[in-house]
Amino acid sequence: MTPSYGGLALEIVVPVYNEEAVLESSITRLAEYLTNEMPSTWRITIADNASTDRTPVIAARLSEHLENVVYRRLESKGRGLALRDAWSVSEAKVLAYLDVDLSTDLAALPPLVAPLLSGHSDISIGTRLGQSSRVSRGLKREFISRSYNFLLRRTMQVRFSDAQCGFKAIRADVAKRLLPHVEDNGWFFDTELLIIAERSGLRIHEIPVDWVDDPDSRVDIKQTALDDLRGMVRVAGSLVKGAIPVQAIYAELGRRPIVPLGRPSFFGQVLRFGLVGVASTLAFALLYLVLQGPFGAQEANFLALLLTAVGNTAANRKFTFGISGPARFLTQQIQGLIVFLLAWSVTSSSLLVLHAMHPDAAPNVELLILTAANVLSTLMRFVLLRLWVFRERLSTAKTRLVALSVTGNPVR
Numbered sequence: 003m004t005p006s007y008g009g010l011a012l013e014i015v016v017p018v019y020n021e022e023a024v025l026e027s028s029i030t031r032l033a034e035y036l037t038n039e040m041p042s043t044w045r046i047t048i049a050d051n052a053s054t055d056r057t058p059v060i061a062a063r064l065s066e067h068l069e070n071v072v073y074r075r076l077e078s079k080g081r082g083l084a085l086r087d088a089w090s091v092s093e094a095k096v097l098a099y100l101d102v103d104l105s106t107d108l109a110a111l112p113p114l115v116a117p118l119l120s121g122h123s124d125i126s127i128g129t130r131l132g133q134s135s136r137v138s139r140g141l142k143r144e145f146i147s148r149s150y151n152f153l154l155r156r157t158m159q160v161r162f163s164d165a166q167c168g169f170k171a172i173r174a175d176v177a178k179r180l181l182p183h184v185e186d187n188g189w190f191f192d193t194e195l196l197i198i199a200e201r202s203g204l205r206i207h208e209i210p211v212d213w214v215d216d217p218d219s220r221v222d223i224k225q226t227a228l229d230d231l232r233g234m235v236r237v238a239g240s241l242v243k244g245a246i247p248v249q250a251i252y253a254e255l256g257r258r259p260i261v262p263l264g265r266p267s268f269f270g271q272v273l274r275f276g277l278v279g280v281a282s283t284l285a286f287a288l289l290y291l292v293l294q295g296p297f298g299a300q301e302a303n304f305l306a307l308l309l310t311a312v313g314n315t316a317a318n319r320k321f322t323f324g325i326s327g328p329a330r331f332l333t334q335q336i337q338g339l340i341v342f343l344l345a346w347s348v349t350s351s352s353l354l355v356l357h358a359m360h361p362d363a364a365p366n367v368e369l370l371i372l373t374a375a376n377v378l379s380t381l382m383r384f385v386l387l388r389l390w391v392f393r394e395r396l397s398t399a400k401t402r403l404v405a406l407s408v409t410g411n412p413v414r
Contacts, residue, residue, distance in 0.1 A: 009043070010043050010092075010095070011096060012040070012044040012115055012171075013045045013047060013092045013097055014036075015089065015097065016049065016099065018050050018051070019052065019081075024102060025057055025102060028104050029046060029048065029068070029071060030068070033046060033070070035108045039108075039111075039112065042115075044070060045071075046071045047071075047074055047092075048073045052078055058075060061073040080187040081187075082187040082191025085099055086184070089177050089181065095118075095119065095173070096118045097172050097177055103216040105214055106128055106169040107212040107213070110128055110169065110210075114128060114169065118171055118173050118207075121173075122205070124206065125171070126170065127169070127196070128164070128167045128210075129163045129167060129210055130147070131147075131163045132208065136213070138213070147164075151166075153234075157238070159319075160196065160197060162200065162208060163208060166189070166192055175255075179251055179255060181195075188226075189230065190233035194237055198248065202248045203257055204251075204256060241328075242333075266323070266324050274321050274322040278317045278321060279314075279383075282313070286307065287373065290302050293305050293306055299357075300350065303349055303353065304350075307346050318387055319392060323387070334391050337390065341386050348379040349372050349379065351375075352371050352372060353368065353372065356368065
């Protein structure tokens with residue numbers, strides 16, 4: 003991983019806010035590891051964003067006594083702001099950041115930065131959700147993390163698995179191009195950066211990590227979750243409006259596009275749609291039974307359909323109709339929600355008729371009627387998805403014809 007051009011290869015930023023309890027031990031441990039295990043030139047930057055305890059004193063002392071450790075002070079809070087400030091002035095080839103508690107095993111650091119130093123990848127992230135990752139944390143945080151990343155993948159159609167693991171690195175030239183378009187200065191900073199990077203055709207490398215939860219974490223989980231949801235809506239709106247120049251970034255930094263795969267045959271689409279429909283119907287039934295008690299029949303029907311609609315649209319897009327990539331994804335999700343509203347009107351009407359005829363119908367009878375209504379609306383959903391939402395456009399067909407002429411291989 004030793005850079006051939008000389009100069010500073012790696013700068014690791016450690017954002018801190020009131021971390022007097024762990025700062026000295028963590029920075030000392032990190033510096034020792036880098037000295038012994040990192041063959042490239044490196045520097046640690048302690049990015050203090052408005053600490054009010056003894057953190058500034060400890061950080062200043064560490065920068066004086068430890069080689070290659072520097073201290074930066076900001077008077078405003080925000081992890082994203084601290085990273086933006088430190089990364090913007092760095093002369094290193096690769097920029098990274100770690101959480102100060104060092105929850106991630108440092109043995110993952112060399113494989114994190116190696117693909118960036120070699121030029122193979124643009125961004126590198128640690129993932130706690132990989133099959134070979136080893137994670138120790140409570141059920142509550144595990145559930146919240148997995149739910150957030152599931153929602154992110156299904157709504158924004160991103161491929162990276164863990165948006166908020168505090169263990170990331172980015173090439174400096176890529177950071178310089180992306181940072182002006184990242185608005186968030188808090189915890190959503192990571193997610194926004196990754197979404198823009200992936201939409202711009204950049205290569206994101208993931209490595210599984212060993213991670214131990216910090217029991218002393220002071221993150222406000224509820225407020226962070228709300229901020230993240232608002233951030234997702236804002237970024238989605240910016241992408242739809244074209245406020246983020248992903249095409250220009252792609253033209254400058256993006257990797258060579260891959261020839262698109264052909265769509266499945268009509269029979270294959272029917273078969274795959276059926277499999278997705280079975281899974282969605284089972285998920286709907288389970289959600290309805292859970293929600294019917296606290297919310298009532300109509301509300302439970304609406305919520306169960308809404309929760310399954312996003313996943314159903316995403317699954318049919320990729321699995322049934324063979325569409326991948328970010329192009330028109332948000333538009334197709336909106337169209338999918340329109341199809342959902344039509345399906346909801348069919349199932350709601352079935353409930354209204356049932357209650358008009360049998361006001362005291364049992365939940366099991368309601369579920370039977372709703373399931374039948376779902377089956378009837380399935381045909382309508384398939385037709386609308388195939389002919390409207392996921393119809394093959396002329397530009398896509400032309401792209402495949404070009405691929406055929408270049409490769410000489412048949413394209414379905």
